[in-house]
Structures are given as C-alpha cells and as structure tokens.
Amino acid sequence: MPKQIHLAAHFPGVNNTTVWSDPASGSHIEFDSFREFAQIAEAGKLDFVFLAEGLRLREQNDRIYDLDVVGRPDTFTVLAALAAVTERIGLTGTINSTFNEPYEVARQFATLDHLSDGRAAWNVVTSWDAFTGENFRRGGFLAQADRYDRARSFLQTALELFDSWRGDEVVADKDRGTFLADPHPGAFAHRDAFFDIAGQFDVPRSPQGRPVVFQAGDSDEGRDFAAAAADVIFSRHSTLEAGQAFYADVKGRLPRFGRTREELLIMPAATFVLGDTEDEAAELAHEVRMAQVSPATAVAFLEQLWNRDLSDHDPDGPLPSVDPVAGENTIARGRASVRMHRDPVATAHEWRAKAEAEGLTSRELIVEVTGRQSFIGTPATVAATIDEFVQADASDGFVLAPHITPGGLAPFVEQVVPLLQERGVFRTDYEGTTLREHLGLPLRQPGGAAAAAS
Numbered sequence: 001m002p003k004q005i006h007l008a009a010h011f012p013g014v015n016n017t018t019v020w021s022d023p024a025s026g027s028h029i030e031f032d033s034f035r036e037f038a039q040i041a042e043a044g045k046l047d048f049v050f051l052a053e054g055l056r057l058r059e060q061n062d063r064i065y066d067l068d069v070v071g072r073p074d075t076f077t078v079l080a081a082l083a084a085v086t087e088r089i090g091l092t093g094t095i096n097s098t099f100n101e102p103y104e105v106a107r108q109f110a111t112l113d114h115l116s117d118g119r120a121a122w123n124v125v126t127s128w129d130a131f132t133g134e135n136f137r138r139g140g141f142l143a144q145a146d147r148y149d150r151a152r153s154f155l156q157t158a159l160e161l162f163d164s165w166r167g168d169e170v171v172a173d174k175d176r177g178t179f180l181a182d183p184h185p186g187a188f189a190h191r192d193a194f195f196d197i198a199g200q201f202d203v204p205r206s207p208q209g210r211p212v213v214f215q216a217g218d219s220d221e222g223r224d225f226a227a228a229a230a231d232v233i234f235s236r237h238s239t240l241e242a243g244q245a246f247y248a249d250v251k252g253r254l255p256r257f258g259r260t261r262e263e264l265l266i267m268p269a270a271t272f273v274l275g276d277t278e279d280e281a282a283e284l285a286h287e288v289r290m291a292q293v294s295p296a297t298a299v300a301f302l303e304q305l306w307n308r309d310l311s312d313h314d315p316d317g318p319l320p321s322v323d324p325v326a327g328e329n330t331i332a333r334g335r336a337s338v339r340m341h342r343d344p345v346a347t348a349h350e351w352r353a354k355a356e357a358e359g360l361t362s363r364e365l366i367v368e369v370t371g372r373q374s375f376i377g378t379p380a381t382v383a384a385t386i387d388e389f390v391q392a393d394a395s396d397g398f399v400l401a402p403h404i405t406p407g408g409l410a411p412f413v414e415q416v417v418p419l420l421q422e423r424g425v426f427r428t429d430y431e432g433t434t435l436r437e438h439l440g441l442p443l444r445q446p447g448g449a450a451a452a453a454s
C-alpha cells in the first residue's frame with residue numbers, strides 16, 4: 001500500500017511568496033478572502049488550513065517593511081469565523097508560547113475545538129525576540145536559550161488544562177435539576193519555574209480532547225520538542241534531499257521519547273506553479289519569481305544578511321564587496337528567526353562564490369537562493385513529484401502556500417488533487433469529522449498529557 005498523502009493550505013500573508021500586486025490578488029485582512037481560501041481547500045478535501053503569526057509589524061532600517069503585505073488579523077478570531085463557514089476542514093493556528101499565558105490559550109483552543117466540532121490545531125512557536133516583546137511590555141524578558149524551557153512548560157500546562165475535564169462531568173438532568181455529575185470539574189494545579197497557577201478550567205472537554213499539536217522550530221532543541229510532544233511538524237525542508245534528511249532525523253528521535261513513527265507527521269511548506277506544458281510552467285514560474293523578488297526586495301534581502309543599510313546598492317550589479325556586520329541583527333526586526341541567517345559571513349561568502357561562478361547580479365542571485373517554488377510543471381508532473389517525495393519519505397505531505405491569495409489554490413485543487421486521487425494516494429472524501437481523523441492520528445484519552453509532553 002502506498003503512503004497516503006496529507007495536504008494543507010497556508011494562507012500566506014506577510015512574506016514575499018505572496019504577490020499582492022497581482023491584479024488577481026485579494027485582501028489579506030477581509031474575511032471574504034479567508035472564507036474563499038478555506039472553502040477552496042475544503043472542496044479539495046485538504047486536511048487543514050494554516051495561519052502563521054506575527055505579533056508586531058516588521059521593520060527594516062527603522063521603517064515599517066511594506067514591500068510585502070502589512071498587517072494580519074488575530075488568528076483565533078479568524079479561525080472561529082472559518083469554523084462557521086466550513087464543515088470538515090481542520091483549522092490550524094500558530095500561537096506563540098513566549099508572549100501568551102497557558103490558561104488563555106487553552107480556553108481559546110478548547111473553545112475553537114467545540115465551535116468546529118473537533119477541527120482545531122495549535123502550531124506552538126517559540127519566537128522570542130525582544131522587539132516583539134515590547135508589544136507586551138516585556139521586551140527581552142526571555143533569553144533565546146530559555147524559549148523551549150518555557151514552551152515545554154507552557155504546552156504541558158495547557159495539556160493539563162485540557163485534560164482537567166474527562167468529558168462525563170456534565171449531566172444537565174432537567175428533571176432532577178442536576179447540572180454536574182462531578183462537583184469539581186476542571187480542577188488543576190501547576191507549579192514550576194514558569195507558571196504557578198491553580199483553579200478550575202472553565203471549558204468542558206472538547207471533541208478532540210485537545211487540539212492537534214504542531215511545531216515549527218528547526219533547531220536541535222526544537223526538533224526534540226517536536227519529537228517529544230507534537231503530532232505534526234511544519235518544516236521548511238521541501239526539497240527531496242533536505243526533506244529526507246530532516247524526516248530521518250526527526251523520526252529517528254521518536255523512540256527516545258517512547259513514540260512510534262506514525263505518531264508524528266512531517267509536512268514542509270511548499271509552493272507550486274502549474275502550466276499546460278513544462279515550458280509554459282517554467283516560464284510562468286520565472287515571471288512569478290521576478291514579481292516575488294523586485295529590485296527593492298532583492299536589496300532588502302541583502303540588507304537582512306549584511307545587517308547594514310544598502311539602500312544605495314545597485315540590484316543589477318554584483319553583491320556588496322564588504323562583509324556582513326557581525327552580531328545582533330539591527331537592520332531587520334520582527335522576522336521569524338527561522339528565516340534569519342545563522343552564520344551571515346559564511347553565507348555571504350557562499351553567495352559571492354555562486355554569483356561569480358554563474359555571472360549573477362545581486363537580484364538574480366537572490367532569485368536563486370531564496371527560491372520559493374517547490375513544484376513547477378504540468379499537473380501530471382506535479383502530482384507525480386509530490387507522490388514520489390512522500391513515498392520516498394521526504395515528507396508525509398505538504399502545506400501549500402499559493403502566491404495569489406485567495407484564488408491561487410484553486411488550480412491545484414482542480415487539476416492536481418484529482419490526479420493524486422486517481423493514483424490512490426489522496427482521499428476522495430473526508431472519512432472522519434475531526435482533524436485528528438483526517439491526519440490518521442490516534443485518539444487521545446484524558447490523562448495522556450504527561451506521556452505526551454514529558
């Protein structure tokens with residue numbers, strides 16, 4: 001039996017995947033865009049829609065970064081509204097464990113799981129930067145090194161809150177006038193270095209018991225966090241080789257946490273460009289890349305690596321000849337750290353060598369090294385490639401980010417999904433009602449919290 005493929009749709013928003021200037025591009029704030037996007041995804045029987053998160057507007061050179069979409073509405077509010085206009089598709093929200101509190105987040109996810117009849121998922125991210133912290137009057141209160149300690153404690157606490165209700169406490173017997181069968185539902189007490197809370201959780205057990213848990217960090221510690229506690233990893237390793245290496249690494253960590261390979265799915269972010277012929281797709285992909293990397297965006301990407309003002313740099317000339325400024329990045333603020341460069345000087349040297357060897361201008365180099373198109377071709381080639389990647393354990397499926405919002409997902413749903421269905425590797429209809437069922441993950445019983453996150 002071939003592996004079944006999991007597919008999801010990422011409402012892309014604020015990065016340069018999104019070509020907001022395309023005439024077909026819609027709003028990134030208005031609900032109609034979210035509704036249309038989710039309904040297209042649901043028509044394709046995709047597993048879930050995915051929302052990323054940014055808690056402060058990005059800045060570069062002390063100005064709001066407005067080359068990409070600016071602004072993003074609140075995740076829980078959008079997902080709750082989507083629950084009302086969709087029936088089956090999962091609803092995944094990225095929610096930070098550094099700037100929130102477990103009680104609030106647990107209430108919101110338990111509520112979303114109720115409103116959606118068991119379709120909620122939580123992508124636990126640990127972005128910690130002090131710039132974002134200023135919005136919460138806590139600038140710099142958490143060192144980078146502590147982000148996963150807090151995340152582990154945060155998730156563990158939230159799981160205890162979800163599990164504080166077993167599901168049989170409410171009888172609501174109208175004849176006898178008895179509401180509760182158990183006089184102490186939702187009792188909890190959690191004390192550790194991060195949280196010291198006790199009381200009664202006020203949302204009764206939700207259909208899934210708890211949301212499906214995602215993780216999206218890439219560091220060694222982040223991978224361990226996922227191997228210990230996540231159901232799904234949202235990764236950035238979408239090529240065959242990098243995907244296989246990441247897949248083997250993370251699945252190989254599971255036995256250490258007493259878990260099996262089936263308990264954790266790996267779904268990289270991926271983009272696509274379709275054409276009637278391979279040539280047409282390649283040509284369109286080039287046009288999209290040039291729109292994603294305008295001359296100004298190319299210079300902005302250089303500044304992010306070089307960590308210095310390069311506003312006078314010619315994007316059609318060679319790369320800067322000076323080295324990046326070492327140390328803390330003071331030029332670009334508010335970006336997910338996974339997109340920042342870990343060793344800027346080494347990367348600058350690599351880029352220079354590549355540009356010289358291939359005769360590339362600065363902009364052409366940025367087009368090459370920030371490549372955002374995973375699958376380019378006819379629907380038949382794209383379906384075959386996705387299937388090949390999944391069967392070769394480069395992933396368990398993909399989270400698709402179209403470059404046009406909201407309509408850019410439709411060609412994939414109309415042209416690629418039927419071919420995957422014909423190949424027998426993608427569902428022709430939803431079999432269950434909950435996201436956990438769509439993902440083929442085992443059901444969680446109350447009390448599973450300690451085992452899942454220890």
Ligand SMILES: Cc1cc2nc3c(=O)[nH]c(=O)nc-3n(C[C@H](O)[C@H](O)[C@H](O)COP(=O)(O)O)c2cc1C
Pocket residue numbers: 052053054094096124125126127216217218219220221222223234235236269336337338339
């Ligand atoms: C593909 C990808 C996309 C991500 N997008 C976001 C995001 O939108 N918002 C956010 O706060 N964190 C996001 N993150 C996660 C943070 O980058 C992560 O929690 C942080 O980098 C710390 O984890 P790490 O050091 O293990 O990478 C993303 C991660 C990945 C892999």
